[in-house]
Amino acid sequence: MGMGFKTHISVQNLNVFYRKQQALKNITIDIPDKKIIAIIGPSGCGKTTLLKSFNRLIDSVDGIRVSGKVLVDGENIFDPKIDVTRIRKKMGLLAQSPTPLPMSIYDNVAYGPRIHGLKDKKELDRIVEHYLKESSLWDEVKDRLHTPASRISVGQQQRLCLARGLAVEPEIILADEPTSALDPKSSQRIERSFLRLKNEYTTIIVTHILRQAKRLADYVVFLYCGELIEHGPATNVFENPKEEMTREYIKGVIS
Amino acid sequence: MDRRKIEEGLFKALMIASTLIILSSLVLILTTVIVKGVPAMNLAMITQTPKGGFYLGKEGGILNAIVGSLYLATGATFLAILISLPVVLYLNVYAKKSSRIITFTRFSLDVLWGVPSIVYGAFGFTIMLFFGLRGSLLGGIIAVALLVLPIMTRAMDEVIRMVPKELLEASYSLGATRLETALKVVVRQALPGILTAVLIAFGRGIGDAASVIFTAGFSDFIPYSLLRPAATLPLAIFFQLGTPFPEVQDRAYASALILTVIILIISIASRILTRRFTRHVVK
Numbered sequence: 001m002g003m004g005f006k007t008h009i010s011v012q013n014l015n016v017f018y019r020k021q022q023a024l025k026n027i028t029i030d031i032p033d034k035k036i037i038a039i040i041g042p043s044g045c046g047k048t049t050l051l052k053s054f055n056r057l058i059d060s061v062d063g064i065r066v067s068g069k070v071l072v073d074g075e076n077i078f079d080p081k082i083d084v085t086r087i088r089k090k091m092g093l094l095a096q097s098p099t100p101l102p103m104s105i106y107d108n109v110a111y112g113p114r115i116h117g118l119k120d121k122k123e124l125d126r127i128v129e130h131y132l133k134e135s136s137l138w139d140e141v142k143d144r145l146h147t148p149a150s151r152i153s154v155g156q157q158q159r160l161c162l163a164r165g166l167a168v169e170p171e172i173i174l175a176d177e178p179t180s181a182l183d184p185k186s187s188q189r190i191e192r193s194f195l196r197l198k199n200e201y202t203t204i205i206v207t208h209i210l211r212q213a214k215r216l217a218d219y220v221v222f223l224y225c226g227e228l229i230e231h232g233p234a235t236n237v238f239e240n241p242k243e244e245m246t247r248e249y250i251k252g253v254i255s
Numbered sequence: 256m257d258r259r260k261i262e263e264g265l266f267k268a269l270m271i272a273s274t275l276i277i278l279s280s281l282v283l284i285l286t287t288v289i290v291k292g293v294p295a296m297n298l299a300m301i302t303q304t305p306k307g308g309f310y311l312g313k314e315g316g317i318l319n320a321i322v323g324s325l326y327l328a329t330g331a332t333f334l335a336i337l338i339s340l341p342v343v344l345y346l347n348v349y350a351k352k353s354s355r356i357i358t359f360t361r362f363s364l365d366v367l368w369g370v371p372s373i374v375y376g377a378f379g380f381t382i383m384l385f386f387g388l389r390g391s392l393l394g395g396i397i398a399v400a401l402l403v404l405p406i407m408t409r410a411m412d413e414v415i416r417m418v419p420k421e422l423l424e425a426s427y428s429l430g431a432t433r434l435e436t437a438l439k440v441v442v443r444q445a446l447p448g449i450l451t452a453v454l455i456a457f458g459r460g461i462g463d464a465a466s467v468i469f470t471a472g473f474s475d476f477i478p479y480s481l482l483r484p485a486a487t488l489p490l491a492i493f494f495q496l497g498t499p500f501p502e503v504q505d506r507a508y509a510s511a512l513i514l515t516v517i518i519l520i521i522s523i524a525s526r527i528l529t530r531r532f533t534r535h536v537v538k
Contacts, residue, residue: 055428057424057427057428060423060424060427062351062352062353063353085430085431085432086430088427088428088429088430089429089430091428092428092429093424093425093428095421095424095425097421099419099421099422099424099425099537100537101422101425101426101439101440101443101537102422102440102443102444102535102536102537103443103535104535111426111429111431111439112429112430112431115429115430115431115432115435115439116430148534148535148536149535149537150535150536150537150538161425164425164429165428165429168429168430174428
């Protein structure tokens with residue numbers, strides 16, 4: 001792919017149909033390793049569909065049909081023989097609004113490691129503490145780890161979800177407009193976490209906030225009505241877009 | 256303007272009247288049961304089995320029916336949980352949203368809900384004949400389980416349907432299987448509602464007479480085996496009311512009072528438990 005990027009996810013001729021409607025049209029793109037990648041574009045243009053095809057969450061959507069390949073570490077995740085849970089374990093997901101599970105703060109973070117077979121109490125304690133620190137939530141919750149996760153603020157819940165995602169030791173963080181339900185301060189904390197973690201994880205963020213993409217992204221993917229219009233290093237796309245449509249979107253002529 | 260005001264007033268009056276009808280029927284039923292039941296009530300009623308035949312008996316109590324009913328309703332409720340929980344988890348976690356099975360299952364349950372309980376009794380009786388069973392606690396449990404199954408399943412289904420899709424996705428994206436997601440996330444989130452469904456079913460089961468009349472039989476003794484006939488409170492009331500003796504008829508109201516109190520305790524317990532289990536529920 002040039003520019004010194006190493007490929008982590010390689011999307012090849014990906015088409016996604018919802019019943020008769022085509023949500024993604026022949027997308028081919030290489031997602032670089034250990035960078036922050038922003039998928040930008042207007043609402044309803046396939047950003048979330050692309051994101052959710054990376055961990056095959058789109059499987060559960062009714063009437064979905066997929067063709068093409070998505071290679072993660074060189075392995076096609078749409079291969080029928082593949083173990084979906086293993087693919088999903090490689091990726092942590094942050095949803096639009098926080099989704100704490102109906103259990104305590106501690107159990108939320110321990111949920112992933114436990115389902116993957118970890119039983120040792122000491123090790124779980126260590127993991128919970130470590131990842132709550134990683135998502136800079138530890139100091140706020142360390143005295144009430146066993147209170148229900150639904151009792152903390154929405155901003156804290158989103159950081160809890162980040163900790164929970166990191167606790168399964170993924171390679172990739174998938175974030176679907178992760179700050180859209182948060183106040184500015186909480187949004188900033190989430191953004192800072194992404195920047196701090198970016199050397200360890202490949203982070204893919206769907207956003208329709210251009211300024212957020214500019215603040216965070218190393219690499220930008222611009223989708224419009226299910227089509228891949230342009231992609232490349234952030235500075236190129238933002239300062240010197242090749243396509244007229246990208247230029248118009250960045251200037252705010254179209255949205 | 257005037258017409259609309261009259262309309263408004265009229266409908267308000269109708270709504271108040273309807274509410275009053277509901278409240279007064281509750282009060283009247285409770286008063287009847289209490290006024291007629293309390294004089295015939297004594298400690299022996301709840302601590303002894305009948306003396307001198309269950310519907311001729313003017314002495315002793317109805318402990319046989321109290322214990323029989325509790326055994327029967329508990330057994331039936333457990334049997335129904337074993338069937339309905341997998342059904343609702345299948346409908347809401349496993350099956351594809353558009354699949355015909357979902358629509359068909361929900362429709363069947365609604366139809367079953369409407370089937371009169373005497374039909375379950377008759378059906379249960381046929382099954383028992385087929386297996387060569389006599390009227391017994393087990394037969395009663397099976398018939399009542401069939402009766403409460405659609406009620407419990409639909410009530411659980413309604414609450415599990417409300418579990419947000421995002422919660423399932425959060426669990427899947429951590430690499431959880433559907434089973435893990437169903438048991439650890441869905442059931443936990445819907446626990447208060449599931450509990451309510453179970454207790455509604457229990458309340459319905461313990462109060463039903465028609466489904467047990469052929470299937471559970473009746474006896475003067477506390478059942479000590481699943482294969483022995485078991486007395487139940489609704490049938491005790493039925494038999495006592497049917498006697499020509501006023502003293503025994505009064506005892507029917509005491510039995511009704513006991514049954515009402517049991518159901519009341521269950522409703523209150525379900526309220527308390529539901530509140531307890533909402534602790535972890537994500538809004």
